[in-house]
Structure formats: structure tokens, C-alpha cells
Amino acid sequence: MRSNNHVTRRQFLKGAAMGAAAMAVPAIVPSSVFGSAQRRAPNDRITLGFIGLGGMGTGHLHAFLGNGQVQVLAVCDVYAPHRDRSKKAVDDRYGNKDCSAYTDFRHLLDRKDIDAVVIATPDHWHTLISIMACESGKDVYCEKPLTLFVDEGKALVRAVRRYNRVFQVGSQQRSDYYFWLACMLARNGKIGKVHTVRVNLPHGPDLDPQPDVEPPPDLDWNLYLGPAPWVPFNYARFLGNFRWFWDYSGGEVTDWGHHHFDIAQWGLGTDLSGPISVEGKGVLPVKGLCETYVNFEIHYQYANGVHMICTAPERGVRFEGTDGYVHVWRGGIDTSPKELQQITWGANDIMLPRSLSHHQNWLECIRTRQKPICDVEIGHRSVTVAHIGNIAMRLGRKLRWDPVKEQFIDDPEANRWLSRPYRAPWYLR
């Protein structure tokens, strides 16, 4: 059971800082607005809209449909089969035909009765839709990788703060016990002084091309491309494969990289900072379709001397210290010494915040107006690590990074890669 007291006891043992913070959380939204029972009356539920209903979006939709604290009011996708499938799922769940289905996300954002949105589009849309959602007063759950380039992240953080929105980045490993434990061990010196972090991601694919064709009639291809440069429709670029094109994503380095760099940064205590240098070599695909790296080796240096190495293909994050290591992956953890897995935390240990469910943490924060476990700035910083890794590989040289100014040092040509132009009429503000 994901038991609260399992965690709160540990939180307490930390003593004043974390314990006080946890107990100081005010119930900001009055019960008259949202109610307080586990199963809420329909008019007390948080109302949700879903934008982007491919694989990840559909997963989120079904998870939230099973949550009595929310009511899904609308779905949106540029691809009719996904849109129709999602509307049916919502209507079947609620036993009515009330779910609205939109092609254009702007119509969904115009809905005043929607409190929050879940964004699971391809990456090149994440930032702009998120910013526009903030402008329309919605709280946001946005899939990773959070951004397509570094300046998007800076603009997004500003917008979230400007409108005081609750923003959860879909790095759900932050809500997983094993990853939390690994970061706790690293942060608390249980493996000695951390000197090396190994971030392991899957290989990227190298796929055969297909000819360009007319887009299917039930797809709004222009809106799918949105701010990305126009290209003819091609089935091989569409749906899940968007990840392997620079216009829409950054390959595995950003896709899985966002997840694992996020853990590395958490374990190193650099959530709102980053490395100070990066260099890497990547292996390009050669079959003619995909653009992003198939294989890679990226080396990062942090100000405290920690060396981080990102390679493929084993998955997970491994912190290596002077007295041992902790290696964590989805579903498992390994430590040296082994006893670290049975550790009991002491009063002087740093207690990282613990979320038992990434979705639930977001919903709770919507009510309390606290920052979620993976707030927008954390997500921006994590994916920045991935972005600068890709930039270093593409430029083929070592780059020095200023994590305070968020730009490369003494390298204006490299700094040009921190932003990209949007296709009109989409404007990054």
C-alpha cells in the first residue's frame, strides 16, 4: 500500500525543516470550492481537458478517468481517430455524451469551466500550449520532454510564475520509491562522496524511409506541425516516430534523457542548476529516415567535480561514491553495500520530498497551490541537460555552460542553438 505514514514518519525524523514545511501546507482552496471527501460531488471535482491523445495521452486519460476527484470535460487531438476514441472512453466512463472533442487546442483552452489540462502532444507543442494554458488560467500537467530548446523552458517558467499556475512535469520517476531512495542515498552521503553519475538510455532507432504522401483526411497536418517548419506528410514521421526528428524532439537523449537526467539532478542536489561543461560524440542514423542520434556518449562536469556520463543502452541511473554505489532503474535498485536498501533515516538526514503518485501529487497541489514534486523549473533544468548534450554532439566540441545565466560561456555560435524560430503564426512569448 502506498501508505502516507510510511513517509511522514521519515519526514518527521528529518526534524524541523522538512517536517515543518510539510505541516505548514495550508489548505488554500476552501472546502466550499473543492470539497474534502475522497469521493467528491461532481461539482466539487477538478475539471480536466486533455490535449494530445496518442499513447501517453491515452494512458493519462484512463488513469484520471478512474480518479473520483476529477471530471474530464473535453479532449483534443488533431487526429480524428485519437480524438474520437478518447471521447468515447470518457462518455462510456460517465454514461453520457457530454465530453467535448476538439481539433484545435485553443477552443479547449477557451472553456472557462475547465480547471486544468493534461498535455501529451509531440514535444514541439509542449511549451506553447502550456504557456497559452497558463494565460487562460489552467493548471498544467505536461509530458516530458518539457521543451524543444532551452529558451522555451525559460519562457515557460516565467509564464507559470506570472500566472501563478500549478505545473507538474510528467517525470513520474520523481514519484517512485526506488528513485527517491537512490537520490536520498546519494544526497545523504550514504555512498560516500559522489564522484560519478552514469545515466543510461536506450539506443535510438534507425528506420527505413517511406515516401511522402497526402495527409489522411482525418488529420490536420498543418496544426500537427504547428510551430515546426513545414514538411510534406509522411507516415513514418507521424505518431510515435516524431521523437526521431529534430523539428519535434531530441531523440532518446531528450526522451528518456529527461527522465534520467531528472533523477541525476535530484540526486546531485542541482535541481535548479546544472553542469558547467559538456562534450559528446553521437552516432547518427544512416538509413535515411531518422535524424536524432542512435548512440551517444556525453560527458558532463558539475561545479563540485562530479562527472556525469550519458550512454546507451542499459537503462537507469547509477551514482558512484567513495564508499559505494546505488544503481536505480524502473522497477529495481541495487546498492553497494547491500544494506543500504534497508536504511533507516536519521534526524540529520536531508529528507527529499516524497510523492506517492505523480497524478495525485498534482491534484493535491492544485488544491493547496503548492509546487508539485516536479515543478516546471525542475523539468526545465532537467531537459536543459539533455538539450546541451545534443548541442555539444551536433557542434562536435566541448562547451562550457553557465547554469546561472543559462547560456554557453564565450561561445555566441553555440548560444544560437538555445533558441529556434517558430513557424508563423505561432509566437513564443
Place this chain on the structure above:
Amino acid sequence: MKKTLLTVTAIAILALPSACQNIQQTIQNLKSSDANVRRQAIDNMAQFGAEAIPALLSTIETAQAQEEPGTTMAAKNALERVVYHSTRPGASTEKRTVEKALLARLQKPAPESLQRFLLRLITVVGTSQSVPTLEKLLSDKNLREPARMALQQIPGNEATVVLERAFSQASEPQWKSALLMAIGARKQARSAKLVLSALKSSQPEVRMMAILVAGEFATPEIRKVLQQIAQKGSEREKEAAQHSLARIAERLSRSAAAQAAPLFRWLYANGKTPILRSAGLVGLSRAGGANTATVLVQSLSHPNPAIATTAYALLHEVKSPGLAEALVLQFQRARGEQRLRLIDLMGYQSGSPEVVLPALLKAFSENDPAVKVAALTAMGRLRHPDTATALMAGLNSEHEQVRQAAIGAVPGVALALQQQGKTDPALVLARTALQKARDRENVIRLVGVLRALGMDIHPRDIAMQQGLIVNWWVIGPMAERDTMRQRELLNPGSPINLQASVNGLNWRRVEVNDPQGVLDLWSVVGPRENTGAYAYAEVYSDTEQAVTLKIGSDDDVTCWVNGTKVHEFIGDRGLAVDQDTATATLQRGWNRILCKVLNGSDGWQLSVRLTAPDGTPLRLQQQ
């Protein structure tokens, strides 16, 4: 094991070319059927610089025409390598030559896909040298958009001048908007005049884009026009203008806060939507300025709940002079739930205890339990020694919620008393609270406080006094949860041989050091999901007696006393001490208590308390 950059994979991607290798040979290698040879050729191409560009472009064209996607991709990648390599620091001459070569090809007829590819490269590396060529392409219907995108990214005034000129000459509103977008993204101060004129355009599409990009320009003239549009424009324009004003105010707040505050105040007063008015409040709370505290406090009673909630959230963070006074003043006028919010906020005013303490103590003296609870909670946060008397009164309240609030407030205040050297009253307060505490978190906190106050108190002693079992033997993880639900992996009816292994596992002694006797199997056995373990204890009874077992578990639990099954819970849950009750008879002498605890996911715990049938804790000797 430390990998080096040069041994990235089995694929040799960094092998350097021999001196005699020439461009043509490398291009031949780009066409190789061997992926490794192609990749090596791509890497090697960087060294040839601009000289390789004509041949690479020719290769791309030919491969495209012959529908050889692999070669096309390899040649494009090689060209990218050449171009990006030329951007390294100290290679400005090489970069200029490379750019020139790209432009030379762009000026000749070519397939559109190749031209678009070249424009993308220029987007990343182009300089003022590229601007004249790009300007010409702005009149090409097919290429004007990628040319505009390239101009947007090129540093220097030349690109801005060209974009502004193109904007002035264009008539089609969609295209004018696109050009305006590029001008806005460049954020050059010189463009403010053009944007100002665009704000007055007769073309709605152009006007709307001008409103958007105006957010990059904080000139007084643009602010004034945006404010006019925000009042008199179309509904869409009003909203967009206010968002741009919010961005301008934010920009000003970073450099000229004095100018930002009035703008935020204006937004708060005139915002078209609740989110815009909230943005005004957010900005105001950060920019500060006169009366900020008053505005925020008064907003707590705003009729729009979103704005009131924003104000409430901001007031938890803001440090504004006069805030404590404003809260107290508002509290005197407030009604209903707003009073509770104000009391809560007073608890955060640790810098002005002399202002808020009298109000909190007065609130505590009211009859409404909800007000008492809020006041005690705020006192706990304030951590001021002068609240000790009120807390003691709260601890002795007949109202359960008031008592619990007082218990929660005691740790902070007790430690504050200690800091003033008043350890004895602090001990009295904490001891009293511990006697009355039932909530697990509070018990643990109070034990910590008592120890910090110098009291020799051990969590396991507290647990034993409460009849909780603290000495266990544990074995696990045994098998999957479902397997252990269906059958026992040892015989509960027989005496347990603690020296014997079961399924290759051995029993382990665990002495629980927890004031509520919680055996944390997640820590002891390991963070394992979908599994189970057995926990075994022996207790000594001087006489045969009927007892009550109060059991808590996370998740499934089955209990046997002297081989007889006395309790079972099947299902997922978090542990709460005493959540289940069972009865059993202890025999004279040593008695065997065996529990099977199964875990679904995450937390995995057990607690067992023995009491007399009337609830009195049994302090029995434990093996």
C-alpha cells in the same frame, strides 16, 4: 570502470582519416553500404571545410534524384558537420567561407527541398553576409517563410532592417504578421516604433500580432497604446493586450520596479479575466511598493474565488512591511471563513509577533472551536513562548480537534521555551501533549522534542508502556503475495524453530525503536513489492488471561496466537496503529505470536498491541 570519449561504442566513429584521403574518396564512403564506413565519412568530412561543400551539395542532389535516401541523409549529415564545425571559436574565416559557399548554391536554381535545407543551415550559422540573399527570398512565395525564420535568428541590425523593410512593403496581412513576429522575437529596441505603428494597423490580423509582440517592448508609448487597446479593443484584443502588459510589467520589474508596480496595480484593477487580475496581484507581490500589503490582504475578500485564492497563496510568501498590521486590521472586520484564513496567515508573521500575538490569543479565547483550532495552529507556526499558556489550555480542552491542534503546536513552542532557558515549562508542555497524543506523527515528534529537551526517553520504552510488541523475529521476503495468500510457508500450529531456515532464508532479530512499535518491514526486509514475510514474537504471561490484540498493518495481515488463528485482514491499506481488534487467550508462561504480513506496493508495516479486555495496556515481558 571508466569509459573514455574515444571508446563510445564498438563502432569506430572517431578514427581519423589518413592524410591522403581526399574529399572525393570521403564522398564515396558516404555512399557505402557499410553503415560504419558512412558514419566515419560523415565525421571525417568536417576537416575539409568549405572545399567539400560543392561536392556534398552535388551528392545530395544526385542522391535525391536517384531516390537513395541513405546517401542523401549521409551527405546532409556530412554537410552539417562541415557547417557546424566551422562555428567553433577562432574559426571565423572558415565560417565566412562556408557561409559563402552555402549562399552561392542558394542563389542558383535548385530543388525546393535542398533550398529549404540550406536555409535551415543558414538559420543556425548565417551572418549579415546572408541577409541580402535572404531578403530576395522573402519575395519567393515558397521560400519566404524559411527565409523569414533564418532572418529572425541572424544576429545584428542588418536582418532587423530587412525585416522591417519587408514589413513596410508587404500588404498581405498573414505575411505582414509573420514578419512582425520575427521582428518581435528579435527584441531590438529600434523596432519599437514600427511595432507602435502596427498596433494601429487597420488589418485585424496584423494588429493582433502587434499586440502579441508589443510585450517585448516596454516603451511608455507602447504601454499607453496597449492600455488603450485593453480598454477599447475587440474582446480578443483586450485580453491579448493585457497579457502583453503583464509581460512588460514583468520585464520592468527586473530593471525598474518602480515603474512595474503601477502597471501591475492597473492589471489587477482592470484585468479582463480573473487570471489577468491574479497576474496583477502576483506581480504586485513581487514588485512591492506602497500599500502592497493592504491590496493583497483586501483581495482575500475578493468576490472572485480565483483571485481571493491567489491572494491567499501569495500572502504565505510575501514579506511586505505593514503586512502583519494589515492582517490584524482585516481580521477585526472579517467574517466567516475569511477569519480562518487571516488567522492562518498571522502564523507566518514570525517577524512581527508583537503585532499578531494579541490577536491570536484573543481569537483563541473565542467559543468557536474552528477559530480556536486555527489560532492554535498559527501559534504552533509562530513558535513564540508567550503562547504556552494558551497551548496548555488547548491540551486540556474537551474538544478533540482543539486538543489535537494544541498537540500539533506544542513542539515548536516547547523548543522556543527551551531557547529562552525555560526548559521546565517546556517539558511540562511536551509531556502533557505526549500523554494526550494519539496521532502517530505527533507521538514521534513529541518524543523527539522531549529528547531534545534533555529527557532520557526511548521510543521503544514508550511503545512497551503502551503494550506494543517491540521484539520481533522476521523472515522474508518469502514468496509472491498471491502464493502466500493461498498457503502457509511454515506451520503456524507448531513451535517456531528460529534457528531453522525456511526456503533458504533465516530468521532475523529486529528490535523496534519506534514509539508506536511499528515494525517497518520495508526497511527491515527490503523495499520489495508483491511479496510477504512472517514476524514472530514471544510474550510472557504470569497467568492465563483473555487479551485483546490491536493490530495495524500495511497491507494484508494474518495473526496466530499459540498456533490458533485469531485475525485476518486481506487488502491494500496504509498502517494505522490499532486499526484492527482481535481477542485471544494467553496461557501462563511464554506465548507465541506469529503474524504474516503481505505487501502489495510501497509501504510494508506491522504493529501489534496487547491490552486487557478493558483496553488497559499489558506490559508483558518480551523475549
